[in-house]
Amino acid sequence: MPELRRMLRAAMATLRTCVFPCAGFGTRFFPATKVIPKEMLPLVDKPILQYGIEEARDSGLDKLIIVTSKGKDTILDHFDRTAELERSLRERGKNDLLGEVDAVSSMVDLISVRQKEALGLGHAVLTAKDAVGNEPFGVILPDDVILADEPCMKQMRRVFEETGRPVVALMEVAAAETSRYGVVAGKMDGDRRFKVSDMVEKPKSNPPSHYAIIGRYILPPEIFPLLEKTQKGAGGEIQLTDALRELVKSGDFYGYVFEGKRYDAGEKLGYLKATVDYALKHPTLGGAFHAYLQGLMDDGKTAGAPRPVDRRAGDRRRV
Numbered sequence: 572m573p574e575l576r577r578m579l580r581a582a583m584a585t586l587r588t589c590v591f592p593c594a595g596f597g598t599r600f601f602p603a604t605k606v607i608p609k610e611m612l613p614l615v616d617k618p619i620l621q622y623g624i625e626e627a628r629d630s631g632l633d634k635l636i637i638v639t640s641k642g643k644d645t646i647l648d649h650f651d652r653t654a655e656l657e658r659s660l661r662e663r664g665k666n667d668l669l670g671e672v673d674a675v676s677s678m679v680d681l682i683s684v685r686q687k688e689a690l691g692l693g694h695a696v697l698t699a700k701d702a703v704g705n706e707p708f709g710v711i712l713p714d715d716v717i718l719a720d721e722p723c724m725k726q727m728r729r730v731f732e733e734t735g736r737p738v739v740a741l742m743e744v745a746a747a748e749t750s751r752y753g754v755v756a757g758k759m760d761g762d763r764r765f766k767v768s769d770m771v772e773k774p775k776s777n778p779p780s781h782y783a784i785i786g787r788y789i790l791p792p793e794i795f796p797l798l799e800k801t802q803k804g805a806g807g808e809i810q811l812t813d814a815l816r817e818l819v820k821s822g823d824f825y826g827y828v829f830e831g832k833r834y835d836a837g838e839k840l841g842y843l844k845a846t847v848d849y850a851l852k853h854p855t856l857g858g859a860f861h862a863y864l865q866g867l868m869d870d871g872k873t874a875g876a877p878r879p880v881d882r883r884a885g886d887r888r889r890v
Contacts, residue, residue, distance in 0.1 A: 586731060586789070587634050588708035589627040589724070592695035593620065594640035594686035599838045608643045609837055610713045615849045615856070618649060619836050621675070623711040628679060630724035632709055636682045636702045638695045647683055652676045691808025696790075697798040705792045707731070712786025716845050718852070719831025723787050730764055730827050731789045737818060740787035741765055741826040742833055750775055752783030753812045755826050765826035767819055772805060772812040782826060784812070785833055794818055 597609030604612070610620035627635055639646060653672065660669040686698045696710060709724055717723045723740055730738045744752060753772045756779030760766040771779055788811075797814040804810040818824060832848070835841035850860045 585706040586709070586728065587632055588636065588703055588706060589632040589634070590636045590638060590696060590699045590703065590708055590710045591620065591623060591627075591713055592638045592686075592692055592710070593643060593646055593713060594638050594689065594695055594698075596689065597837070600842070606642075608646055610643075611645055611649065612836075612842070614716065614836060614842070614845055615853055619716060620646060620713045621649075622716050623713045624650070624679060626717070626722040626724050627709065627711055629722045630709070630728055632724065633679070634682070635679050636684060636699045638684055638686050638698050640686050640689070647681060650675060650679060650681055689808075690803075691806070691810055693798050693801055693809035693811040693814055696811055697795060697809070700795045703792065703795075707789060707791050710786075710788040710790065714835060714837030715786030716834045716836045717785075717787075717829070717831045718834070718845075718848060719829065721830065723829045723831055724789075726829050727787060727789055727827050730825050734823060734825055736823045736825055737791060737794075737815075738789040738825045738827055739767070739784045739815070741782040741828045742785050743781050743828065744783045746778065746781060749778035749781065749783065752785070754778045755780055755782050755784060757826075760825070763828040763830075765828065767824040767826050769819060770812060770816055772810060782828065784826070787829070790818075793821065 593608065593610045595609070597604030600609050600612070603609075611618040613619075614622065624635065637646060653676065657669060657672060660666075660672065682702050684698050684702050686695050688694070692712075699708075709727075711724065719726075727738045727740055739755075741755065750773050753770055754774055755765065755767045756769040756771070757765055757767045765782060769779065770784065794814055797817045798809065798811075801809050801814045801817075804813050815824075834845035834848070836845045847864075851857050851864075853860070
């Protein structure tokens with residue numbers, strides 16, 4: 572038992588790395604993402620990716636690896652210093668804005684690796700192999716934005732520290748929605764901890780549970796040899812889920828039903844929902860935005876129906 576605890580402590584000490592797959596085309600958000608990376612779309616006053624970066628940082632992960640593709644240099648530029656902008660703000664006495672710019676550029680140092688072919692999430696994670704090295708690491712999918720009092724990755728980290736084994740984030744979904752996710756099989760092993768025995772990618776019928784995997788993972792370096800052997804699966808891509816199924820066979824594997832609310836900010840409706848909820852919680856905008864939404868609802872109740880479209884405005888646009 573003392574030896575096991577020593578090994579677990581050693582594993583915990585090395586959990587400082589997080590991988591952010593950011594190489595996708597963002598086709599669900601076309602045409603907005605034709606030129607702008609979807610990870611850089613603003614969610615209130617920060618790009619989507621920054622929420623994931625802050626989650627990793629606040630969960631004790633400080634070695635952050637961005638997997639990018641051609642045309643996504645603005646991701647790295649956002650977290651870099653901008654000497655000309657900073658000098659201009661300083662000369663104009665815009666110290667509040669200067670502080671915000673400085674906070675972003677000094678937030679983290681990023682390692683960038685490039686995925687040269689769009690071969691799926693599993694391939695994106697494999698691309699980070701050399702940068703990760705021989706240590707456990709987290710994976711955060713920036714599209715999955717999670718609003719929580721405690722960062723989701725930090726919640727998962729506790730399970731990793733207790734077990735020394737892989738952990739995925741789980742969310743309970745309705746039966747009709749299980750075909751949209753990877754779904755785990757197994758049983759609950761505590762209050763929110765789930766002992767995983769298998770997983771199925773987007774089951775068309777008879778899902779093994781109502782617990783879906785969402786975009787947070789803590790994985791051992793042993794996942795890389797499995798990914799190297801993984802053949803192309805659904806969509807002609809190398810699926811991370813296929814390698815995870817092999818990892819389940821090698822020992823205990825856990826899920827954690829996180830506390831918080833998840834948004835799929837990589838698609839339009841999920842992005843809009845996230846924008847509303849994050850705006851309502853914004854320290855300076857929340858009150859005024861709530862009043863605005865309340866006014867819209869009150870207008871609708873008074874009129875008994877949605878307000879009609881201003882035809883004249885439409886006519887003016889067509890002139």
